Amino acid sequence: MWIRDIDVMAGGKQFKNLGGNRIEIDFDIPFSDEAEPDISEVNLYNLSDSTIASIESSGYVFVNAGYRNLNNKGNILSGKIEDLITTWEGPDKVTKIIASDGGDKWRNTSVNKTYAIGTMASYIMRDLANVMGYEIADISPKNDIEYKLGKTVTGKAEKELRQLVKDTKSKLYINKNRIYIRDKEKGTETGFKLNHKTGLIGSPEKIIEEIDGVEVIKYKVTMLLNPLVSTDNLIEVASRTLNGRFRVLEGKHTRDFNTEVIIREG
DSSP states (O other): OOOEEEEEEETTEEEESSSTTOOOEEEEEEEESSSSOOEEEEEEESOOHHHHHHSOTTSEEEEEEEEGGGTOOEEEEEEEEEEEEEEEETTEEEEEEEEESSHHHHHHOEEEEEEOTTEEHHHHHHHHHHHHTOEEEEEEOSSOOEETTOEEEEEEHHHHHHHHHHHTTEEEEEETTEEEEEETTOOEEEEEEESTTTTEEEEEEEEEEEETTEEEEEEEEEEEOOTTOOTTEEEEEEOSSOEEEEEEEEEEEOTTSEEEEEEEEO
């Protein structure tokens, strides 16, 4: 029942951990509601020199993974290859792909535009997202400001976008090359109910943090790898120690083939 099924597309080639020509694959793929794009690692074992050479550092990498008998295989990474490192670990040759979720667009896009009197912040956000080349998943800032005197944006697009997000008291993150700008407390409905029958591992771990002088309670939860669980997902948790509706703040899909998340009531 717990057969791990992984496909990796990189440099125009497909790699699998099952079937003919299978290879060993592992990964560490984070996700969060922070503005800075996430950096992931994907390891491919014992590739030939010619195959390694074919994985161009300017290309893209896509990872689909899941448990075969649970029929939950899905995409957990769509990223741009930032670096390719090959080392030896004992008898194994390990090729590590370092990939970012839209990081090149985030770092390298510049802008010089002037927007008319009365332009709304959401309009500028959408325009900048298009200039940067992101797919728009949700742009609905908490306080959509009208710039009554117009607005000029110049320089790095990410810096201007961050300021717009701050002005509107919103949050910004990139997930699978899709941009989200929304109220800090907003989440995405999933209908997913996490319990021991649907993949919950162990008991949730309580985390207490102080943010701006206010005590905030979060929980760390581990489950069997689930590609459908990601940033801002609203999920129901049912366990002996924790029950209720929660929002995913951050997490990662791990080489242990688990999904670990930090959640907060939402």
